[in-house]
Amino acid sequence: xxxxxxxxxxxxxxxxxGLLELIAKHGSGLEETxxxxxxxxxxxxxxxxKVRGFAIGDAVWFDDAVTLATDANIDCFVELxxxxxxxxxxxxxxxxxxxxxxxxxxxxxxxxxxMELAKLAEKSGVSLxxxxxxxxxxPVIKMLREALAANEVKRVYGILNGTCNYIxxxxxxxxxxxxxxxxDAQAKGYAEADPTFDIGGFDxxxxxxxxxxxxxxxxxxxxxxxxxGIQTINAADIEAAHSLGYRIKLLGVAERTxxxxxARVHPAFVPEEAPIAQVSGVTNCVAIEGDFSGSVLLVGPGxxxxxxxxxxxxxxxxxxxGLVLPPFLKPVAQLKPFKRANLSGHYGSYYIRxxxxxxxxxxxxxxxxxxxxxxxxxxxxxxxxxTSDAAAPVVLITHETTEENIRKALDAIEADGxxxxxxxxxxxxxx
Amino acid sequence: xxxxxxxxxxxxxxxxxGLLELIAKHGSGLEETxxxxxxxxxxxxxxxxKVRGFAIGDAVWFDDAVTLATDANIDCFVELxxxxxxxxxxxxxxxxxxxxxxxxxxxxxxxxxxMELAKLAEKSGVSLxxxxxxxxxxPVIKMLREALAANEVKRVYGILNGTCNYIxxxxxxxxxxxxxxxxDAQAKGYAEADPTFDIGGFDxxxxxxxxxxxxxxxxxxxxxxxxxGIQTINAADIEAAHSLGYRIKLLGVAERTxxxxxARVHPAFVPEEAPIAQVSGVTNCVAIEGDFSGSVLLVGPGxxxxxxxxxxxxxxxxxxxGLVLPPFLKPVAQLKPFKRANLSGHYGSYYIRxxxxxxxxxxxxxxxxxxxxxxxxxxxxxxxxxTSDAAAPVVLITHETTEENIRKALDAIEADGxxxxxxxxxxxxxx
Numbered sequence: 001x002x003x004x005x006x007x008x009x010x011x012x013x014x015x016x017x018g019l020l021e022l023i024a025k026h027g028s029g030l031e032e033t034x035x036x037x038x039x040x041x042x043x044x045x046x047x048x049x050k051v052r053g054f055a056i057g058d059a060v061w062f063d064d065a066v067t068l069a070t071d072a073n074i075d076c077f078v079e080l081x082x083x084x085x086x087x088x089x090x091x092x093x094x095x096x097x098x099x100x101x102x103x104x105x106x107x108x109x110x111x112x113x114x115m116e117l118a119k120l121a122e123k124s125g126v127s128l129x130x131x132x133x134x135x136x137x138x139p140v141i142k143m144l145r146e147a148l149a150a151n152e153v154k155r156v157y158g159i160l161n162g163t164c165n166y167i168x169x170x171x172x173x174x175x176x177x178x179x180x181x182x183x184d185a186q187a188k189g190y191a192e193a194d195p196t197f198d199i200g201g202f203d204x205x206x207x208x209x210x211x212x213x214x215x216x217x218x219x220x221x222x223x224x225x226x227x228x229g230i231q232t233i234n235a236a237d238i239e240a241a242h243s244l245g246y247r248i249k250l251l252g253v254a255e256r257t258x259x260x261x262x263a264r265v266h267p268a269f270v271p272e273e274a275p276i277a278q279v280s281g282v283t284n285c286v287a288i289e290g291d292f293s294g295s296v297l298l299v300g301p302g303x304x305x306x307x308x309x310x311x312x313x314x315x316x317x318x319x320x321x322g323l324v325l326p327p328f329l330k331p332v333a334q335l336k337p338f339k340r341a342n343l344s345g346h347y348g349s350y351y352i353r354x355x356x357x358x359x360x361x362x363x364x365x366x367x368x369x370x371x372x373x374x375x376x377x378x379x380x381x382x383x384x385x386x387t388s389d390a391a392a393p394v395v396l397i398t399h400e401t402t403e404e405n406i407r408k409a410l411d412a413i414e415a416d417g418x419x420x421x422x423x424x425x426x427x428x429x430x431x
Numbered sequence: 432x433x434x435x436x437x438x439x440x441x442x443x444x445x446x447x448x449g450l451l452e453l454i455a456k457h458g459s460g461l462e463e464t465x466x467x468x469x470x471x472x473x474x475x476x477x478x479x480x481k482v483r484g485f486a487i488g489d490a491v492w493f494d495d496a497v498t499l500a501t502d503a504n505i506d507c508f509v510e511l512x513x514x515x516x517x518x519x520x521x522x523x524x525x526x527x528x529x530x531x532x533x534x535x536x537x538x539x540x541x542x543x544x545x546m547e548l549a550k551l552a553e554k555s556g557v558s559l560x561x562x563x564x565x566x567x568x569x570p571v572i573k574m575l576r577e578a579l580a581a582n583e584v585k586r587v588y589g590i591l592n593g594t595c596n597y598i599x600x601x602x603x604x605x606x607x608x609x610x611x612x613x614x615d616a617q618a619k620g621y622a623e624a625d626p627t628f629d630i631g632g633f634d635x636x637x638x639x640x641x642x643x644x645x646x647x648x649x650x651x652x653x654x655x656x657x658x659x660g661i662q663t664i665n666a667a668d669i670e671a672a673h674s675l676g677y678r679i680k681l682l683g684v685a686e687r688t689x690x691x692x693x694a695r696v697h698p699a700f701v702p703e704e705a706p707i708a709q710v711s712g713v714t715n716c717v718a719i720e721g722d723f724s725g726s727v728l729l730v731g732p733g734x735x736x737x738x739x740x741x742x743x744x745x746x747x748x749x750x751x752x753g754l755v756l757p758p759f760l761k762p763v764a765q766l767k768p769f770k771r772a773n774l775s776g777h778y779g780s781y782y783i784r785x786x787x788x789x790x791x792x793x794x795x796x797x798x799x800x801x802x803x804x805x806x807x808x809x810x811x812x813x814x815x816x817x818t819s820d821a822a823a824p825v826v827l828i829t830h831e832t833t834e835e836n837i838r839k840a841l842d843a844i845e846a847d848g849x850x851x852x853x854x855x856x857x858x859x860x861x862x
Binding site: 018022025026029030032033035131137138139142143146147148149150151152217273274275277278279290291292293294295296297298299300301304306307309310311313314316317318321323325326329330331334 | 449453456457460461463464466562568569570573574577578579580581582583648704705706708709710721722723724725726727728729730731732735737738740741742744745747748749752754756757760761762765
């Protein structure tokens with residue numbers, strides 16, 4: 001029997017509580033599996049006096065995360081504090097410097113400081129594991145770092161934000177407006193009081209940054225991800241998607257192109273017969289397209305106390321087994337610079353929704369502007385204007401073209417004054 | 432830089448060719464990732480003189496697999512010969528005995544001799560990796576052995592045989608009869624001349640045996656899996672499933688119950704809105720339900736030269752990284768005996784199709800027999816008999832009950848002489 005693995009856990013919120021519950025329930029089973037005990041020797045949280053629904057057993061209480069992270073009586077520091085600076089960053093850096101393994105669920109910290117932290121981990125010869133940072137209970141980090149490591153990845157994409165997927169699913173299933181569903185999601189605790197971080201696509205972008213580095217063996221893209229949120233999606237878009245055989249999902253997509261890597265977060269049309277179209281509610285999914293593996297899709301709970309605790313525990317299991325890998329697929333020195341592809345060169349089909357003013361020749365002028373840019377149309381759906389509205393909704397599906405052509409055509413249409421509002425444009429993702 | 436990892440590859444069929452192609456294409460990228468070269472030092476196949484579409488480079492040719500497996504100049508033996516006895520078994524055993532790591536895609540060998548081989552591997556302190564043995568390019572072994580190792584698995588299930596899924600998908604999409612689709616599948620190379628191994632469910636059962644041991648930490652169930660094939664599924668069943676909001680899939684299911692583990696391979700109704708219902712053609716999928724992770728679904732190519740080579744390569748990557756794990760989740764001494772649950776206690780809903788003879792009181796007598804066993808019906812669909820047929824097809828969907836009740840009720844209905852053929856019974860799987 002090997003020496004026990006001694007954990008210091010900082011942060012006793014929902015994930016920390018889930019992890020302590022998991023260790024209490026499965027500790028003896030894990031001991032059989034690992035031939036090694038996992039022991040929580042220290043814990044730390046903001047408020048020692050808070051009443052919690054679980055016991056910390058024989059663990060020593062620390063008031064300061066850095067002190068816990070560097071304590072001689074821990075082998076592995078588990079950071080569940082959150083935040084990209086402050087005590088989380090200080091404690092993780094301190095732990096790595098004194099050769100403690102680190103397990104963290106902190107996507108914001110990693111998206112911002114991942115490269116420096118990975119260098120520290122490599123220098124000390126310890127693990128920096130972060131399975132729980134992306135897509136909750138879905139083991140996508142292990143997929144990219146290990147299972148598909150012998151592939152050249154062509155594209156990785158997924159539904160990475162449960163809040164957005166809940167809102168879009170409910171808008172579709174119950175024919176509700178965005179604002180009403182957002183209020184419901186806030187009441188249920190699926191969305192924050194200030195929902196910008198989720199619905200604006202920023203949370204998904206943090207996760208996509210980590211996936212991009214792992215998939216393509218590049219440095220983190222940091223602020224080089226194109227981000228659009230779901231705020232502009234309305235019931236007419238949801239309805240049009242449905243009638244055309246699609247679903248609207250907020251996707252994070254990173255794709256190898258001839259000019260670099262396209263990394264983008266935006267609402268997208270996906271074909272309703274694709275398995276990803278059936279991923280609804282707060283469920284997440286990630287698909288990885290390797291040149292040998294083909295497309296491998298993973299679907300599962302994207303958040304929650306228990307699924308996230310499961311992911312954290314799998315990282316701890318790897319540490320207990322002595323598996324130490326470069327945090328981002330390859331040693332930092334081998335990671336290539338992130339080369340961003342210009343999104344104007346993105347090639348694909350598009351959904352366009354226009355509010356066409358009822359003026360003579362409006363449709364002809366729109367068609368001409370599209371034709372001028374070489375954009376051909378697969379379908380046009382024109383509806384009668386509502387009684388109180390002089391503008392008629394027109395939905396277009398284009399054949400494949402570049403984003404530059406679409407944007408220039410739409411700019412020209414808007415400048416012509418034939419539409420009552422800024423055109424809606426949603427990319428159709430080929431799956 | 433560490434010493435190169437030296438491979439001996441036995442078997443140069445489609446998977447062996449795919450693996451050599453992968454190593455040729457991605458060898459230098461892998462060297463960056465692993466800080467270690469992967470070198471093929473020896474190969475072996477049945478016929479040295481066969482013209483192959485690839486070069487074996489500097490590798491030494493061996494006529495005998497056991498000689499290659501024990502050669503001083505290899506570290507890791509890759510077995511791609513196939514078969515549960517003969518040279519595959521002899522070479523794998525020989526390799527393990529002389530402390531060579533083993534990577535194999537051979538599900539039949541493992542399902543039959545996995546426990547002995549795992550003991551040999553443990554004794555020698557080497558790896559016995561078999562990612563490619565189940566579900567091709569889908570990394571389900573790594574999921575169970577590593578990513579979800581800190582969970583108590585409640586159920587694992589999946590579409591494990593591409594041939595069956597191709598046949599069932601095509602029957603549904605093109606409204607064709609079983610025999611016609613089977614002939615088409617044989618012509619396309621998706622089914623063997625003797626298709627029994629696939630369509631009888633035996634291939635899926637081999638894979639399920641491995642998944643069961645890994646999911647529940649038990650010894651292999653060997654011949655204790657309940658197996659039904661897809662031969663009895665006809666167009667009427669496919670059509671009825673569709674009209675009731677289901678799809679028919681050949682599933683392998685292993686589930687923890689209060690009396691033991693239910694391990695079963697059979698056609699099943701799955702709700703059409705479940706992601707698994709959208710898994711069509713030769714694609715495979717596996718879902719794992721952990722008590723903390725929740726349900727994690729993996730979807731991907733179930734076979735083929737490249738996806739299988741990707742899985743073999745991921746096993747080699749693990750060997751190159753020095754990761755040596757117990758082959759079946761826990762050390763063999765810690766594996767519990769496989770305790771089979773009696774399928775008569777299976778609790779669920781059922782689809783029943785009867786050919787009811789047009790006699791007075793037939794339906795009343797059928798309803799009474801169901802009632803006698805406490806089986807209540809959710810729906811009854813009765814169709815007019817075809818012109819040339821005196822029997823009318825009747826489709827029943829039951830509420831949840833035990834399999835014993837269903838079987839006894841159906842036996843009584845048959846004994847009553849009110850049906851023209853043996854009743855069709857298909858389990859409805861709750862997802």
